[in-house]
Amino acid sequence: MVKDEDDPSKTLFIWVLEDQDGISKLAEKLTEAAKNVLKDAGKYGEQATAKIGEFVSNSTKLTEAITGLSIGTARNAANYVVQVGGRSSNILNIFDKNHISSLGNPKWWVRFDMPHGNVPYHHINVNKAVTGLKDPHTKISSATAHAAGLTGRALQALNKISPALTALALLDNVYQVGNNVIIDLTNGSKRNTVEALAKILATYPEATLGAKAGASIGTTVLPGVGTLAGTVFGSVFGPCVLSDLTGVAMTSVLDQLQMDIIQKTCEKCQKDFECRKYETGDINMCDGCRTDKDVTKKITRVEIIGLVVEKIRSKL
Incomplete structure (x- = not known):
């Protein structure tokens, strides 16, 4: 499990809820950036389609993405419970497994609520027992609340299938190594297998680093649900970005060692x-x-x- 003092997203979470002026300015910037992206949506769509095609056809990248996804979902499943709904006013509840109640259950950390009682607007609640922060009942739009609910459903599903994703990643890693073993048996070499194993081993710290960065970024966008979603996206894209650098370094080292050259x-x-x-x-x-x-x-x-x-x- 990730301890609070080791998780920068928790510190950032508190800052986001306390600095509402800063978040309003950030939201304006994000909205402005989104409008600029929409102007060139057609061009970006064509580029994205091409990139996705290249990505899917690259078995190494696909393996890294699957492994990263399994790491991100496992990290979330180990630390959080996601519950959609609950009481009549609840949209989404996130429970923190690092904070256990006297009954032995995870304490709720973040809650997205509809208008109710003395709070006549959609808002985010936080548990002081977890964050150390007095609940500010942070106001959000109905659209944001709806988006949080939909994202929560996806995160809840990912938490449930986390063991299956881990098994899939393991099988895919074995498959990739097996392919390279076949090539090495054909060529009377060992370098392909060494590289495949090294890339798989490097994927885990790359995914962990990406997950932490993604959690921090996600927290600034939407505390709680953004933290978990950022963890998943960061764990997937972290290896995909960093693996190219790792691959270049590995090739350079193996060339210097003249392995199978x-x-x-x-x-x-x-x-x-x-x-x-x-x-x-x-x-x-x-x-x-x-x-x-x-x-x-x-x-x-x-x-x-x-x-x-x-x-x-x-x-x-």
């Missing part, structure tokens, strides 16, 4: 060349002389299973 002389043109064994296998012709037929054919999963079975039989 052999200096050879082309048997056709007699020129010296660098054979990247992990890409082409142990080949004796340079890029300019070789053809696709000269590159080792990739071993299939069926062939790998056959080799394993044969190996086991030989030991019996």
